Amino acid sequence: MQESATASNPKNLIEGATGKWEVVIGLEVHAQVASKSKLFSGAATAFGAEPNSHVSLVDAAMPGMLPVINAECIAQAVRTGLGLNAKINLKSVFDRKNYFYPDLPQGYQISQFKQPIVGEGEIEIDADGETLTIGIERLHLEQDAGKSVHDQHPDYSYVDLNRSGVALMEIVSKPEMRSSRQAQAYVTKLRTILRYLGTSDGDMEKGNLRADVNVSVRKPGDQLGTRCEIKNVNSIRFIGQAIETEARRQIDILEAGGKIDQETRLFDPGKGETRSMRSKEEAHDYRYFPDPDLLPLELTMDFVGELEASLPELPDAKKERFTQEFGLSDYDATVLVAERASADYFESVASGRDGKVAANWVINELFGRLNKEGKDIADSPVSASQLGAIVDLISSNTISGKIAKDLFEIVWSEGGDPAEIVEARGMKQVTDTGAIEKAVDEIIAANPDKVEQAKAKPTMIGWFVGQVMKVSGGKANPQAVNEILKQKLGIE
Template identity: 60%
Template sequence: MADATAPFRIHGATGDWEVVVGLEVHAQVASQAKLFSGASTTFGAEPNTQVSLVDAAMPGMLPVPNRECIRQAVRTGMAIDATINPWSRFDRKNYFYADLPQGYQISQLYHPLVGEGSLEIEDGEMVRMIGVERIHVEQDAGKLMHDQHPSRSYVDLNRSGVALMEIVSRPDMRSPAEAGAYLRKLRAILRYVGSCDGNMEEGSMRADVNVSVRRPGDELGTRTETKNVNSVRFVMAAIEHEARRQVAVIEDGGTIVQETRLFDPDRGVTRSMRSKEDAHDYRYFPDPDLLPLELDEGFLADCRASLPELPDAKRRRYEGLGVTPYNAGVLTAEVEAARWFDALLEAGAAAGAASNWVTGELFGALNRLGLPIERSPVAPAQAAGLLALVADGTLSGSLAKQVFEAMLDTGQDAATVVEERGLKQTSDTGAIDAVIADVLAKNPGQLAQYRGGKEALFGFFVGQTMKAMGGKANPGVVNELLKKALAG
């Protein structure tokens, strides 16, 4: 992958090319029921067990909009500072496929619920604003299953009618890295807001990737659309492959065809699927079974009041408390980590020291255990107790590591571990002086070298003293007493 801090250019045989990327993200709305029916949306149910008469397009069944789905889409728009349209309308997108019982999809082409907004991303050291053209709500199709029988395909309609937000960016991204940053930032916002769980591996968030290439400064080229890419890594790989493929086609004298493609994650390539349809091919028209959506001020005010502190605002707050920009970025990248850290601060931990411990010790331990932070064996209040013992001198850094490991194993509070295992740090100068004297007596050669000018050996003596005291000596006191003894 190209360096994220440098302009992404494809160096072809005839010169440099620029890639232009836009993403259409389909995010499943967090709702217990579907967009136009009361059928469940629980993931992993047995095929065709969550299908209402509306979802199955039985004659005479009329759709009724789910208020919660509309609310979540509005809140998402507000989170990216987008225009919320108080009047919007549903349209029918007509096409035939086996997993679409109605023969059309209910979507919003002409009058979407949410208008223009933007997202701020970081690409290396650069901060860029990526435009969002619109967010509209639509119903998902069912799913075809081809691996159940050697000569037949089966249809599962559990997803039929599930509410989706289609979040359409402008073609403002210029590299795979920027597209990855945009997708990660969008997913984080959706999770903070609670409008989508962002689980791409379960299909609740996926991206259609629009890619074209051009000479820097030229007009936009012909784009292709790679459908249903289901991970950030795959999105970035699809962009890079598709851009290089297009450059090769053009430089060989060919032309790019506007088409729909699929990404093969095993081979890391895109494959042609079908020619790209235009809007008129779908014969869009207003859905006659649904009235326009009209949102009143009270509804919009309630949506806005329900928004949580969002990633950028939380990051700025952390930095204002003394957290480094890097740590603040790590802690706000996922809402679960931010919630855990907020609970740690509420328990009285100092922000700077706490952020270093969370991003270092805690994340390292959780990674080793294969656990997400919301399932940490050590609760935020317990972690605050551990950090307090370090801050007041009861524990040294090395002792704190031992106590933390014991807390992970037993679930006990730090104070209990310290008391039961006798791990309290000592500042007893008499005891430390005695150990230092013994260390110097056992290492006459190093002592002579130190006093002869090899001052780097000071660390050796510190280590030997701490080892002899089982890591329980106060490092500050050890350093002070060692300097006096070595100068002797």
């Protein structure tokens, strides 16, 4: 990864014993391609299968077995490149990256080096109180390795080749991030884009998205420092912790008069430390050369154009449309577009209704309850049509906001049609001004001291509103209650 200088932002500097330091961060994100079969074989990619049950003769590197490119993986890589506003290279080459490891049966990994399928692109992120554009260096396709298993026997390690040959997209950023928050925002945004495109599920718990984090530190304005690479960080929270930990380690060494060795490290979240894994390899250590079993990959403009025409609306475009079409704040729109399923749910609720009211119910009531119970939007007990019906009942003044929350609870727990529930359970809002006026008169008569206080301090009217709502079981129309109280108390 080439490093480039970027202007320092004083907000992101780290205080050390000898002054302030700047951290420079670049990320290599490995995302498993959403495909039913592997990059060069027909073996399945489904997660959770019995060890070594999804292994073809190609994956096991049996003599004479030749790789065949999976066309869907190529299409998925191009879609991703288009979603990253990146250059699509019409000609790319697969190379052999040579190294020995027990879970790599071939003794080399088929990857891409000098001629990747996707060139430079960019991602826009919001972090540290500003909008930043982070450059993408490249995206290339490569095989995943298998997995060494060390906890099945006291004396032996085993190898599971189910992942061997699974297609990965390695997305390499430029070293333009200057804080752990920016790196976390970058990975979050990248994962969102991948999910919108359907090119990777981005599931970090399953290892389908993981990051190698490159970290170096320098005094502001100095040349770039020696970087260390933290391998295979598999959660956004750990990415932030690994950067903070590694930056502090390097600063402590430099301030003590030492020097940073370029190396590959691992992050131990339990101990809150990074530890050395091996000295950092350079490209020449891998002896890259074009794979003799695979011809150069040549794409046509028509192929790329067809994929581009089929792309979905992406998060940034959707966010802008939500703010304009529904009048949402930037914050609300950002929350709603974070996941494609959430955005689709909101849009269904908001269709033909007040967008701000719909957003309030989706974000505060629905998302709040889903988070509390650890559920995903796909598992929501309240459908978009049910929530839309609740919003309709509020808009028509059939129910009050308080009753709506009770109704939401019933629909969440029991299901059913909101309008029918309101009718059957007598939950309709009281709009009969005569009945409301009677309740107001009784409360005023019973509380002469509060009346005098309200006349002297008009904000006291809220106490009377609360009493009327209590007497009516929350069914009185709040607007009507306010108007009648103001009239009776002589408050403008």
